[in-house]
Amino acid sequence: MRVLTAAVIASLSAQLLAAEAEGDKVIVTGTRLATRTATDSQSPVDVLSGEDLKKTGATDLNTVLSRLLPSFNFPRPSVTDTSDAVKPAQLRGLSPDQTLVLVNGKRRHTTAILNTNGTQGRGSAPVDLNAIPIEAVERIEVLRDGAAALYGSDAIAGVVNIILKKSPSSGEAVVGLGQYGEGDGKHSNFGVHGGVSLADQGWLHLSAAYHDQGYTNRAGADYRNPAEPRYGQVNQRYGEPDSTQRSVFANGQFNFTGGVELYAFGGYTGHDTQSAGFWRPALDSRNIPSIYPQGFLPLETSSSEDQSLVVGLRGALGDGWRWDTSLNYGENTFKLHVDNSLNTSLGATSPRSFNIGSLKNGQTLLNADLSREFTPSWFKGPLALVLGAEARRENYAISAGDAASYYGTGAQVFAGFRPSDSGSHSRISESLYLNLEADITEAFSAGLALRGEHYSDFGDATSAKLSARYALNPKAAIRATASTGFRAPSLAQQYYSTTTTGFIGGVPYDVRTFAVSDPVAKKLGAENLKAEKSRNLSLGLVLQPLRNLNASIDAYQIDIDDRIVLSENLTGSAVRSFLATNGYDGVDGGRYFTNAVDTRTRGVDLVSTYHLDLGRAGTTDLSLGYNYTHTDIRSIAANPAQLSENGLSLTRIGRVEQGRITKGSPSDKLSLGTDYKRAEWTLHGQLTRYGEFTVYNANPAQDQTFSANWVLDLAATYRVGRVSITGGVDNVTDQYPDTVLAANSNSGILPYSNSSPYGFSGRFLYAKLGYRW
Template sequence: MPIAHRPSAQALQLTALASALAASLAALPSATRAQPTAESAERITIVGSRRAQPATSAIDTTVPVDVYSLGKAAESGGQFDLAQTLQYLSPSFNSTRQTGADGADLIDSAALRGLGSDQTLVLVNGKRRHTVALVNLFGARNRGSTGTDMNAIPLLAIDNVQVLRDGAAAQYGSDAIAGVINIQLKKRAGCEAVAGVGQYSAGDGKNGLLSAYCGLKLGGGVLGITGEWQDRGRSNRAEAGNPRIIGDTQVRNETLYLNGELPLAAGTVLYGTAGLQNRRASSAAFARGGVGSGDIPSRNSAAMYPDGFVPFINGDIEDRTLIAGVRTTLGGWAFDLSHTHGSNAMQYDISRTLNASIANLDLINGGAGISPSSFDAGGFRFRQATTNLDASRYFEGWFGGSNLAFGAELRREHYSIRAGEPGSYVDADGVGFGGNAGSQGFPGFQPADVTSKSRRSHALYAELESTPTAALTTQVALRHERYSDFGSTTNGKLAGSLKLSPAVLLRGAASTGFRAPSLQQVFFSSTFTDFISGVPLDVVLAPNGGAIANAAGIPKLKQEKSKNFTLGATFKPDSAWAVTADVYRIAIDDRIVLSGRFDEGNYPALGATLQALGVGQAQFFVNSVDTTTTGLDLTVSHKGKLAGGQLNSYLAFNHSKTRVGAVHAPVALAGFEDVLLSERERLFIEQGAPSRKATLGFEYATGAWTTDLKIVHFGPQTLGTFSGTAAGVPNARYKAKTSADLSVSVALAKNIRLTVGGNNIFNVKPTKQDPNETDNGFIYDSVQFGLNGASYFGRLHVTF
């Protein structure tokens, strides 16, 4: 049955379950009824707890939670998308635009605490958001990982972003190892619009933004509608004489989001969210040489590109989300029944390219040596459907007052790969002769790569949050999940906070967690043909459970397992100052990594097995690494008066260190751990993000004027080189760097505000490296804050 038909069946099952639960739970005598509606309207649910509570700051939570109101960022911020906005707000958050990394150039990955992008769970309005279809295979960040496209949601649609800096798999399920990001969308009356422009100081990378939000009152509820158009131009930092294009991907986004709720009766609310984004993105691949280079006829044709060329990897990305649910109270219990459907699809077409083998065959047959210059290279799609039933109730008599919550979740996921047109992958003139196969820049997916796979999971979870005394809060959570493809897992969490005084709070948490292998990691396949030792053989990224992986002795992928410990304190001596400090340790066992390439040269016995299958080189996803991440999060904020104006200051700091411990090679690969995980790949895991990051911000407002200064510090990184230390080439060391953002905003009228400013105003760039040894083949790699330098912007914000 198609996935689109599943939700209704699941919803009906859970509706029946809700009715049965309501009838039985309403009979419990010792509970108090839910708070009156008027009071409940003043209460919110902060990620990390299922208890509705008065809106609080991170000072009062049992685990560290940062709440970022995005109103100011949407109105006057220097960043035009969510990922870059959080990059310069949250020290625990990392998102660096890639260049020269194929599909990773088209979708910015994001992560917390230096871990992988698929180890951070993203929620929208408290509901699990789908990940992208892309697996990051290249680039300095998140290799071998999937993630969530933060930039598919327009800034103007967002009310706040809550960043839970603690393991929460026992509460929210898979992926919540590093933490949880909850994106809370607006649903308030009123209209506003933003127009923004910007570009780099080098004169390129022009940005244009038009965004509008309008909250309409409908039947006692509100429907918020956000539309956004964004056009980001290409930038190029290649030095004179370098034919490459190195910089930002060209992107055009068209986005529409609806979010609202409608009261149906006393205590019953119907709510929903719908979002869609169409993105057209174009990234420049590595350059191919012209006449006189070694690229003719292998990678170019003199008749088509005599001076060489740069292929463009273009992606049409469609992102869709739909949330529908109903909240109600019955017998003192609060119920929430919801269904969430999300999908992400990327289709590749490669332009300004050629298939060199087709061009060479044309030349052999008496033609000029011509090939088509664009190809449909295929693509992939990921869909996720999740149905949740949550129930909660506050009991005054339990342990001084307790909130009991429990629920169930059903989820179905589907992943598929579509082959490209034959010209995108064929070797027309014969393997190992003349021109290389496939479209230059990005060879298309072959029929052997095509897949269409699904899996199901279901979960039961419970949470009890108690206040035995006015000073003590405790939290216990338990979650059991079963997956159709690898089995079940049970995880728990204990957390608590103790107020030593009105100003000082101690807090701590211990939890176990897990991350299920994504369908993308299990079933992604990529094949191209190479001439190895005089024999035409396939080079394959082999899917788990397939003939090649089984022949190599690669076991079935299973869940990553984690243990997370957090200990911290908060200090709020008065209304002006607030301080939080939390230390953490995250131990992950059986972490999934993408192996190096195995062949006859580095593993003769396995190489012979592969060649018997027609495979020259193969790499696999495998559970093979244990890592430990330790760190410190610190925040300090102050609100005060200065020269008749308001001065708000804050410092946010994160220091994180990840180390690879044991490398567990499958029995068939024992003794070849250096191929399974090379030094270069180990450093990508350990130092893919800066070891520390800090933001020091000052906002000064007086009259109609507001000035905002942010100083952002990125710690050092060390990454591997292509040659490696074994060849005498030292690792690439990136020194700590500090940038500054400055903006000035003025109210032109009661409802109109103009902002102008600059980002990285001192034009700071990463440490220069040998371009022959970097991941993107350039003197500046895509690390820290990127390689583009200073930029300037202007925004006009209007309310009406």
């Protein structure tokens, strides 16, 4: 074997430049070879440039990804407690926390909250992608393949790698305004980013953003009780919440003598949200008329803070070896208040505002690896070898609210965290990994990854991945992967506990989420959680019949054993009595996390792009993306005996949760995009067809399948020198999902489904003014 020579390095650089010139994009996700591109990758990787992100007109990453990636689903639930503030997003219809998020290739921390109400992603505690401002992002690479053997826990559905801007000189400032067609949801945003050179030995790129959005309301009038003082009026808020976000990010590098590089990046995001609970009528038993004679709408006011910092050193050891070591810290703190509320247990002296408490989730990660590219004489190209080790400490803490928030029945809509809920929990994981990847012949490349991990709270997990690509000819290639993976139960899933108001069959219930270690949960059949295990298979065809035409089609299968889900809401008079006997008076039901479900997800991704040069008439870029995903439940663990004892007759995993897993996301999604450029003008159009989805009910007669729908987004940009002016309309034809069956809509008060993949606020109009330097 021989290490890379200067001539070989020069040749690789030339290949890289040639690939970029032909429109193919060099990637860093899922590979360690310096010249690997999206087209010749052994696994499907989507590369979204900064221009791709901007042309959508969206100001948050989840919305951007939902418009650009057919396999990405981003519903916008409302009246779902903390899920209003951190909305769930799914890749390939799987749970939000089964997608790993990286920033510059380093693991991003997850949010502290759990999506516990009836939304897609129920029971997950994912990364809040919207905490990363678009202004800071250079590009995004999405590895649509299980990659736990490469990156560790959470990569069952795929990996989203966010690459931060690194220009040492250029920058841009943008200001924008917008509102929905109904006249509400007014939006204003300001973003700026720019770079500076550090004495010709490095660079620093800074980004800052501010976004403010008013709430939307698509609730119906309340006609339930003619005796109510506000009968026939719109009392509820149902739609996008009030939201304000502030972000500052930095990304930098400094080069020391001797080839050692210091790199660092991180940021801070503060996000304040106010969303509505469910209206309490004046004559409701949960109201105190002397406090609210007209009834009241409780408001949940949350404050979320994300902060992160990664610092690392990298360099060369000689003989072709390179080293990289980094320290990664990230933390999310979530504080919740309830306003315009009361605690019926305190009577007429009840406060109207309550401190519910706070949640904190953090990670500290130390990583070190060695890498080297060899050029074996029997290989056509280089062989990349990576050896690494990683240690990660995770922390999760719950702080109790004020005494009035949890006393008795607790604050309306979201009872405070009790002292018995509070506590601090941590665990340590250690891992070793090996990656090999090579271009073995001119037509055949392959890769191998192995990873072993040890967790202090549940033991060991191992994963492996094999991948290969074979070029049938210069215009067609096949690729395939086979891998095993895992996802460790989050600390939040093990220890989160509180009581909130949720809807079951359209009726509000006060339901307690129990930690699996809680003695009451044990009496209901709860068991200690273990890691999810996955087996991923994919087979794809890559085509480049013309220089400017690229297409790929990939079929995949993902089997997940011991999938962690939140049980059904266990309710009924017997449960209410059982909970009252065990110290939870006034609570209607309970739920807990369980490894009770095995699933199989199958699907197909189709992606195609075409660049058309029209000469003096300009250029046109066309794109087509399609995803079909279907999930089946292979088995459900036997119902715990405890759920049939003590007068109970309950099912841990019923048809509502089964339906959410198998039918709650759109069955398919088709996206057609076009970008036309001529002189100073750029025109963008995006037409998306969202497939049908189904919401199950405990009563099969109340199941509802929502029809597919087309949504059209249009935008135009005019550039004069360094100034750009953009005007756009999202959802041009003002499409809404089907209205919910009367039996499921609280008598028409909540007329749209929270599972709608494009929300239910209608047409949005916006304008932006930008300046580049």
